Amino acid sequence: MSSKKRRLNSTSSRKAGLQPRFFVRVTGEGRFWYNEAMFETILHDLTLWRNQTAQREGVELFRVLPNKTLEELARRRPRDKEEMTAISGIKEAKFRKYGRDLLRIINCPGAGPIRTDRSELNYFKEKFAKKSAAAAEQSEHLEEPLFEGCIPPEATRPVLEVSEFLDRVNLNLAHLSSRIRGEVSSVDERAKAVYFSLKDKTDESVVNCLIFRYQYDVLGLRLEEGMQIVAEGCPEVYKPYGKLSFKADSVELEGEGVLKKEYDMLKQRLEAEGLFAETAKRKLEALPQRIGLITSREGAAIGDFISNVGRYGLSIKFVNSSVEGKRAVFELLAALRALRREKIDVLVIIRGGGSLESLQAFNNEALIRAAKACRVPVVCGVGHDRDISLLSLAADYSVSTPTAAAKLIGSMWELELGKLELFERNILASYEQACADRDWRLKGAAVGIESGFRGILDGAETRFERFAQETGGRIGELLTASRARVDAAQSGLASGFARQLSEMRNRAAGAENSLRLNDPRRQLRLGYGIISRNGASIRSVENLTAGETVKLRVWDGEAGAVIKTIKKHKQ
Amino acid sequence: MAKEVKKAGLSESLKKLEEISAWFDQQEEIDLESGLLKVREGARLIKESRSKLKDIENEFEEIKAGMEEAA
Numbered sequence: 001m002s003s004k005k006r007r008l009n010s011t012s013s014r015k016a017g018l019q020p021r022f023f024v025r026v027t028g029e030g031r032f033w034y035n036e037a038m039f040e041t042i043l044h045d046l047t048l049w050r051n052q053t054a055q056r057e058g059v060e061l062f063r064v065l066p067n068k069t070l071e072e073l074a075r076r077r078p079r080d081k082e083e084m085t086a087i088s089g090i091k092e093a094k095f096r097k098y099g100r101d102l103l104r105i106i107n108c109p110g111a112g113p114i115r116t117d118r119s120e121l122n123y124f125k126e127k128f129a130k131k132s133a134a135a136a137e138q139s140e141h142l143e144e145p146l147f148e149g150c151i152p153p154e155a156t157r158p159v160l161e162v163s164e165f166l167d168r169v170n171l172n173l174a175h176l177s178s179r180i181r182g183e184v185s186s187v188d189e190r191a192k193a194v195y196f197s198l199k200d201k202t203d204e205s206v207v208n209c210l211i212f213r214y215q216y217d218v219l220g221l222r223l224e225e226g227m228q229i230v231a232e233g234c235p236e237v238y239k240p241y242g243k244l245s246f247k248a249d250s251v252e253l254e255g256e257g258v259l260k261k262e263y264d265m266l267k268q269r270l271e272a273e274g275l276f277a278e279t280a281k282r283k284l285e286a287l288p289q290r291i292g293l294i295t296s297r298e299g300a301a302i303g304d305f306i307s308n309v310g311r312y313g314l315s316i317k318f319v320n321s322s323v324e325g326k327r328a329v330f331e332l333l334a335a336l337r338a339l340r341r342e343k344i345d346v347l348v349i350i351r352g353g354g355s356l357e358s359l360q361a362f363n364n365e366a367l368i369r370a371a372k373a374c375r376v377p378v379v380c381g382v383g384h385d386r387d388i389s390l391l392s393l394a395a396d397y398s399v400s401t402p403t404a405a406a407k408l409i410g411s412m413w414e415l416e417l418g419k420l421e422l423f424e425r426n427i428l429a430s431y432e433q434a435c436a437d438r439d440w441r442l443k444g445a446a447v448g449i450e451s452g453f454r455g456i457l458d459g460a461e462t463r464f465e466r467f468a469q470e471t472g473g474r475i476g477e478l479l480t481a482s483r484a485r486v487d488a489a490q491s492g493l494a495s496g497f498a499r500q501l502s503e504m505r506n507r508a509a510g511a512e513n514s515l516r517l518n519d520p521r522r523q524l525r526l527g528y529g530i531i532s533r534n535g536a537s538i539r540s541v542e543n544l545t546a547g548e549t550v551k552l553r554v555w556d557g558e559a560g561a562v563i564k565t566i567k568k569h570k571q
Numbered sequence: 572m573a574k575e576v577k578k579a580g581l582s583e584s585l586k587k588l589e590e591i592s593a594w595f596d597q598q599e600e601i602d603l604e605s606g607l608l609k610v611r612e613g614a615r616l617i618k619e620s621r622s623k624l625k626d627i628e629n630e631f632e633e634i635k636a637g638m639e640e641a642a
Binding site: 286338428430564 | 617624
């Protein structure tokens, strides 16, 4: 990187509020401490370095160094190998590869993370000299050297042990990151790494190479003798044997013809496995509302998709990923993993068209298998020239452009929304039919009742008329006879009643005469009297006692009388 | 009730409408009282769905890939 570019980076750091304010005095202790800005500056530089290194090596960020390790480095600021390898995440190999860069960043904060050539080193040395001079002005207050661990402008040459020497060699070799073209002359696949040798086709020079399994397995190709490839990585001496190897981070087949052959072979293999079979394709069971979208933020594909998908209140969860180049497979796989944590109904992977070479990532076996393992249906909208991408063949839905992918989702919604009218018609028509049925049945019932009743009436009338006709003569006779009987009875009753009345009159007259003759008052008028005692008439002298007083009633009054003598007459 | 309706998306409305439509198809003899309730519900959902379509927007959210998941 040029010094001009570095200055730009430094400026951007200041703009981001990361301008270094490295030391503050703590009153009373007479000592300088790194403040929070120091930590932030180092962490910022380490992060930038890590991201650029990962990009250069074509690996995921954490493969270089995870965030926790970066933070620990910024916090503890190791000064040598021993202190650095004590930090979790940095072992011998990591130190060999990155130790030099890390020490430089940690001890010269704010200098920026990138350094790839000699001019960078010279720049660094100049910067060191300036900082040293500035620090010297304040050195009377410092208890520790400011830039301990930085490479001095003029290094002495101490005697080194073999291991130290090889560490130093490897530190330098780590910066010889290269792309090497050659023919694979041998392959040895082991559990953790694949060892292979590359031969120069002109002078038959050979370099021994290796690639770790986790990188090899996502390459999407299997190394075979005779293959023309381009390997990318950096050299390293394996200390136990003192042997130089080229540690490859990625391997690409060279030439479209070779790519086509590899494409055809993989296609044939996956087809035989049934990965492209229609029966293996999943259907969207419900309307897709939550959409996982993977594509590049930079390309036209994302704009095409969003402007064509239609407005249906969709929730689009987008994950940015390269869609071309050696990092594409890693990023696409990382994007798939990220969306695995999200609740989505469908996964959409899109990019614009391109040649077989530029679409290599979408012919990657690891990516195809990861997409197949996705728990929701996958829509692949990857454009192509002649050969459709293998991911498209394996996807549950495949279309040729990002726009078509958007319209596919939209069409599902259109189809469902078209049912709105259908639902409306069906619901209303069903209910109207139900109402009409009831109405018809009510009317039918009313007609039935009316006709039934009419039938009853008609029948009764008919029967009555017939009955009258059949029995009319006899009734007249019966009536006459009855009338005669009634008249006779009435006549008999009247004469009997008159007779009884006459008898009663006679009896009443006799009784009246008898009453009149027997009336006691008539006897009293004739001079008779009635003797009584205490209201009871005394009819015999035997009921009288001489000397007693009795009541004597005569015609016109009463009187008390005393019995003087009693004499009973003979009967 | 109004809140629930507002929350329900188009997808839910369509699903409910489909259920109501299927209910009518499944009845051997439609109970007029129940049917009327279904008709009212259906009419409301249809009206709301059409209204929603006029001003509905998609939500767009960028998710970080989380490269360091395994670290």
